[in-house]
Amino acid sequence: MNSITLFRILKNGVINYSRNFWLSLAATSIMAITLFTVSSLLIIKAVTDISLKTIEDKVDISVYFKLGVPEAIIKQIQDQVDSFPQVKSVNYIPSVLAREKFKELHKNEPLLIESVEQFSDEENPFPASLAIRVASLDDYQNIITVFQAENLNPYVKKITDKRDVVDRLQKITDAIKKIGIVLTIFFSALTVIVLFNTIRLTIYNRREEIEIMRLVGASDSYIRGPFLIEGVFYGLTGAVLTAALLYPILYFLGPRLSSFLEIDITKLADYGLNIWLLFGALVGLGVVLGAISSLIAVRKYLKI
Amino acid sequence: MIHFDNVTKIYSNGTLALEGLDIEITPGEFISIVGKSGAGKSTLLKLITREDIPTEGAIYIEKVDIAKIRAKDIHFLRRKMGVVFQDIKLLPTRTAFENIAYALEVDGSPNSKIKKEVANILELVGLESKAEAFPDQLSGGEKQRVAIARALAHQPILLLADEPTGNLDSVNAMEILELLEKINALGTTVILATHASELVNKIKKRVIALDEGRVVSDVVQGKYKI
Ligand SMILES: Nc1ncnc2c1ncn2[C@@H]1O[C@H](COP(=O)(O)OP(=O)(O)OP(=O)(O)O)[C@@H](O)[C@H]1O
Numbered sequence: 327m328n329s330i331t332l333f334r335i336l337k338n339g340v341i342n343y344s345r346n347f348w349l350s351l352a353a354t355s356i357m358a359i360t361l362f363t364v365s366s367l368l369i370i371k372a373v374t375d376i377s378l379k380t381i382e383d384k385v386d387i388s389v390y391f392k393l394g395v396p397e398a399i400i401k402q403i404q405d406q407v408d409s410f411p412q413v414k415s416v417n418y419i420p421s422v423l424a425r426e427k428f429k430e431l432h433k434n435e436p437l438l439i440e441s442v443e444q445f446s447d448e449e450n451p452f453p454a455s456l457a458i459r460v461a462s463l464d465d466y467q468n469i470i471t472v473f474q475a476e477n478l479n480p481y482v483k484k485i486t487d488k489r490d491v492v493d494r495l496q497k498i499t500d501a502i503k504k505i506g507i508v509l510t511i512f513f514s515a516l517t518v519i520v521l522f523n524t525i526r527l528t529i530y531n532r533r534e535e536i537e538i539m540r541l542v543g544a545s546d547s548y549i550r551g552p553f554l555i556e557g558v559f560y561g562l563t564g565a566v567l568t569a570a571l572l573y574p575i576l577y578f579l580g581p582r583l584s585s586f587l588e589i590d591i592t593k594l595a596d597y598g599l600n601i602w603l604l605f606g607a608l609v610g611l612g613v614v615l616g617a618i619s620s621l622i623a624v625r626k627y628l629k630i
Numbered sequence: 631m632i633h634f635d636n637v638t639k640i641y642s643n644g645t646l647a648l649e650g651l652d653i654e655i656t657p658g659e660f661i662s663i664v665g666k667s668g669a670g671k672s673t674l675l676k677l678i679t680r681e682d683i684p685t686e687g688a689i690y691i692e693k694v695d696i697a698k699i700r701a702k703d704i705h706f707l708r709r710k711m712g713v714v715f716q717d718i719k720l721l722p723t724r725t726a727f728e729n730i731a732y733a734l735e736v737d738g739s740p741n742s743k744i745k746k747e748v749a750n751i752l753e754l755v756g757l758e759s760k761a762e763a764f765p766d767q768l769s770g771g772e773k774q775r776v777a778i779a780r781a782l783a784h785q786p787i788l789l790l791a792d793e794p795t796g797n798l799d800s801v802n803a804m805e806i807l808e809l810l811e812k813i814n815a816l817g818t819t820v821i822l823a824t825h826a827s828e829l830v831n832k833i834k835k836r837v838i839a840l841d842e843g844r845v846v847s848d849v850v851q852g853k854y855k856i
């Protein structure tokens with residue numbers, strides 16, 4: 327195929343797109359809706375993942391030590407726990423700090439504050455504690471077991487047992503993740519099928535043109551080329567339209583969503599949802615979907 | 631050049647359109663195919679363009695059984711012929727100029743040549759002023775003349791014209807007929823399918839008459855008799 331033929335295929339693609347304006351507009355709109363649906367689902371999935379992660383992060387294990395356990399021993403235990411690979415962070419909360427926290431929490435109840443202030447630092451009834459965060463909820467039980475072992479158990483007064491909460495939370499996260507995947511696949515498939523059929527209809531409308539082209543001596547590829555170009559255009563314009571719709575929404579809604587869900591929306595980037603990357607993915611997906619739909623649809627009418 | 635070997639065409643709905651045709655067409659001939667409506671004239675032309683294939687028998691063009699040409703190579707056959715279709719078949723989204731140019735663009739002709747040739751042929755059919763008009767902005771006769779221009783533009787060695795004067799007044803029809811005769815004089819084989827008896831009688835060339843799918847007469851200097 328020489329350059330003049332390539333140029334003509336491109337030109338015919340542009341002519342087809344612009345002179346069948348309403349058909350092209352319909353196909354482009356459906357393309358935009360498809361891309362919008364798919365990207366919204368991906369974003370919703372990422373936001374859900376982040377929120378779940380944020381909730382998981384908030385779940386920590388508090389180990390309270392008996393009064394009189396020397397700070398040095400607690401620090402030693404802290405170092406030991408910190409060296410476990412499953413452990414994300416260990417915070418030492420000395421009894422003085424625990425008392426301050428209590429006072430902060432009940433600052434509107436002067437009677438309580440007064441009673442707490444009666445104690446000197448040495449007599450402070452608030453136990454020192456370690457707040458342990460694990461990387462995954464699955465490791466929660468392991469950490470508890472460590473403190474129940476004989477060598478540490480004598481120092482420990484109490485371990486806050488949030489196993490119930492954790493268990494339920496885990497079930498909910500699993501369910502949300504599964505439903506999310508099913509919904510994403512279902513709606514993506516649905517819109518892709520609608521898109522394919524729309525493109526098929528726009529080409530069905532022009533099956534006579536394809537026959538005429540065949541009868542005046544055009545080769546298969548010379549006919550197919552412009553339709554391929556058209557499909558690519560549907561993808562490009564659909565992606566631009568989607569971005570024009572999606573980015574303002576993200577821009578305005580993003581910060582509000584962040585504060586509402588108490589998540590850091592900038593973390594979306596960690597999930598590959600960088601703005602440019604997303605646009606690239608939209609263009610890529612649109613072009614591939616448009617081109618494949620066009621090629622499959624036009625093939626049927628090239629038989630004459 | 632074209633050889634019909636016992637050709638029968640039965641459409642998928644059971645209609646017998648052509649039956650046992652044996653026809654030999656030599657290069658440079660001018661042949662009129664006549665017959666009343668439904669006799670099978672268009673079907674015969676459609677078999678030559680490979681728009682359809684015979685149910686029985688075979689058609690040879692320059693010794694090649696055209697039913698055996700692979701789908702992806704048919705365009706080479708079609709570039710050798712020009713066809714004026716009974717239902718005209720212009721591309722609705724292309725102007726008159728672009729419709730004619732399309733038949734030249736398909737084989738990669740350079741733009742300069744296309745511009746010149748299309749302008750020439752538009753002048754020949756008297757449509758210079760309508761070059762930028764779309765088919766739905768043209769009258770029936772003008773559309774027909776665009777179709778004729780498209781069929782001639784790439785200087786085919788075989789011209790098939792199915793009722794090319796159907797939408798034209800008698801003056802225009804005569805002009806088109808003279809055009810076909812001129813093309814034929816330059817060496818192009820012409821096959822004309824028509825009802826128009828006064829045209830056929832004026833040509834004084836070979837006439838094949840069809841009736842219900844069969845050849846009922848084939849005379850070298852014929853008249854329209856049916
Ligand atoms: N695609 C088709 N499917 C079924 N039958 C067809 C088809 N095309 C034509 N026929 C039938 O085949 C017969 C011959 O049709 P054809 O079009 O060849 O006639 P014709 O001589 O060109 O007539 P006209 O002068 O009216 O154009 C007719 O009976 C017609 O109804």
Ligand SMILES: [Mg+2]
Pocket residue numbers: 671672673716792
């Ligand atoms: Mg006919």
